[in-house]
Amino acid sequence: MITSLLSVLIFIALALAVIGAVRRARLWRQGQANPVDIIGGLLKMPRRYLVDLHHVVARDKAMSNTHVATAGGFVASAVLIVLVHLFELDSRILAWALLLTTATMFTGAIFVYRRRIDPPSRLSKGPWMRLPKSLLVFAASFFVLTLPAAGILPEGAGGWLLAVVLTAGIVWGMGEMFFGMTWGGPMKHAFAGALHLAFHRRAERFEDGVGRSTGLKAIDLTAAKLGVEKPADFKWNQLLGFDACVQCGRCEAACPAFAAGQPLNPKKLIQDMVVGLAGGTDVNYAGSPYPGKPIGEHGGNAHSPIVKGLVDAETLWSCTTCRACVEECPMMIEHVDAIVDMRRFLTLEKGATPNKGPEVLENLIATDNPGGFEPGSRMHWAADLSIPVLADVKQTEVLFWVGDGGFDMRNQRTLRSFVKLLKAAKVQFAVLAHEERDSGDVARRLGDEATFQQLAKRNIKTLSQYGFKRIVTCDPHSFHVLKNEYGELGGHYEVLHHTTYLNELVQSGALQVSKHQGGSVTYHDPCYLGRYNGEYEAPRELLRSLGIEVKEMERSGFRSRCCGGGGGAPITDIPGKQRIPDMRMDDARATGAEIVAVGCPQCTAMLEGVVEPRPEIKDIAELLVAALVEVDEPAGQKSTGQKAAVQTAEPVKMAAASKAAAAKTGEPA
């Protein structure tokens, strides 16, 4: 009796699941076309799941084991259930196998259940609180049901009562696990997540464990609409990606804007996009809200504008593009892409960049730098350094990309230190001087793709006139843009961050350094060097070569917390409860270090903006200069007290010029 009913129930559940899947797929297809390799993607999916995704999940060992048992048990059980109970294959082995898989799933589900007893705030509640019970019921019901087939219990054991209980359990279990999977229940993450892995918009991310794809994608500036206004303006596989969200809230826990009380929560943002693609309001959302914004007031559908419907503009402008959410996301969702897509619409179509945004963009258009400084003053910081200019020498080994830090008095100290190191290592280098323009980083992240492309194309044109082997820069933002975002526009270069390059020089012996003399040191990873480009080791190796044992902060390496300076966030300046750099400085203070070593002009500015008392902020180049051993210089002439960068190469021009430069750069002469 129950066996025939069972086959019918399984059949109905699977049929409903298929109908739901088709309906869901049609929701995703509301998005814009984006060709993917369907077969190839599906074939690669298991590997992406087992290797790349698991790699992220495994950062939380307990959760990873829980998920392996539960999900692995479920997938195997589902296959075996179809064989044993739908096709009724009479095989003891299969039945025993099913017993084993359901038991595994049950064990995993117990741990899921335990995690839900007192769940951390980052986890969504609501239907997610029901899921562990559904898992337990599903596993238990099928375990008991399979006992007769395995020959442990006689057919019909337990009588009517058990049959009724089991039927109820199966309906509940399959309702959650099969029907719920494609009709919007918590299990949707498995279905959408698997397809999202197969059709990911950044397939390069999955290449052999070292894959990295962090450059923003260019848009066609002649299109009928620029940027994303409505959910349906996203690419279809972006919508699919949003739908894969499992609401684990790891992004929320990593987001600096959320921690600072700014109105952004990456998890909620993704859920709002899901609301947008399916239509409705956020009233059923059961996680942390955007700080300061109550739940239930926003809604929309795939064809209505996102801003002022689903989310407020401040939410989008709070993001520092630090990629901490993307790094943490076990479902490989691309939050930053989505945010920049929506910003593009606001800037390019609405002219609605907040606060200082319009001013900065106008400056970039008119003067090629965000501060609106005279382009001719770009090299004033180096007036006394006699740095070769590419326009004169045409060819060089290393092109030193100065970046807009050249206009900033604080950063000029870093730049001068770096030049001193290059000279000490006898590197052949040159600068573009007034031919250099802003890399376009800020413009692009403020959504102004037009200005970015214009700056990029002009920079590429300039660079194409000269010969150089590699570009080295002290600015991780320029580094990232030159390395990863100019390619799409035709500029392919070997680009190094100054810490990587200096590390090469130190390791090869071209630069000789003594022991660090100052206090203890912690190191702050810049987002655009670390998470964007995977360079965590070179700065640390450099510090080690100075004899420094880095006192690591709790959030360091790929989990480093943003300084608050990326993505144009200091320009759009969305208010929160506290400032991101203050939080970061608290991290640094907790290590007890006296110096925070940095490698980015933005981080330097943001962290130095924290009120004293606080650790000193020093660029790694500055720390190196302080410990530099100048081999060629006779010991007697060594200028110890004087910091105005006296060069061994040109001692003649110094006297007059250095005073002028020192006055400009604010260094003691």
Place this chain on the structure above:
Amino acid sequence: MQPEMQSSELNVSVLLSVGAHPKTARSRRADQDAKALELALSLPKARVAAIHAGDAGDEALRQYLGMGLPALQVLPQPKEADVVPVLVDYLRQHPATLVLTGGKAEQGESSGMLPYLLAQELGWPVVPRVAAVESVGNGKAAVLQALPRGQRRALTVSLPCVLCIDEAAPAPRQSAFALGQRGKIEVLSAAVTTDSERADWTVQPARKRPKRLKVVKAKTAADRFKAATAKASGDGGQVIVPKTVEEGAEAILKMLKEEGVLR
């Protein structure tokens, strides 16, 4: 021409020039003209026509379109042309209640004379240094004129009139790239009057004017604040209410000689 009384719709013509950035001389939307356009776009029930007399191909015009103008009319004029006659013709054919301009152009002659010459030709009143238009109706416009140190003077002017918008007017809205690209530049046919006077001039780059050194004597923040905000005491000056034009001119001439400007 009859100004509209209690008009349901207000015809506003904004005259736009191509500006030059003070640091790089790159062409851009001129600051004061953009403020004039902003003022026009924020007037209730205004029908805004934007006119540029000059080169229709200048990309900087798109920055005005990016402020939300669907179209911009261009009267094609070469650099050496006198644009007053063609603008007068245009304004006679396309009657407007308000004509808004910037105070002076950011390149070219930059004399600031254009609004006055236009008003003279049209026989309209002209108000310089306008910071805001408070109301328009009953044949009159109430405007606020910008005076130094943030002071304002309320004026009533009969319509139609020419208003020169001052730097003190509200900042122009952000120019959106996509709107700028999609906006239409409509090229009209226009006669060209060569500026015969200008033909004889020799033009050379401007010399940087010598600046009087400002010695900050203030010791405290309060002193600095006072120095920045207090009215100039203006010692040695005198208020002259001239009876005739000649008498006034005489007084100005005398002062210029005393100051050593004229020798």
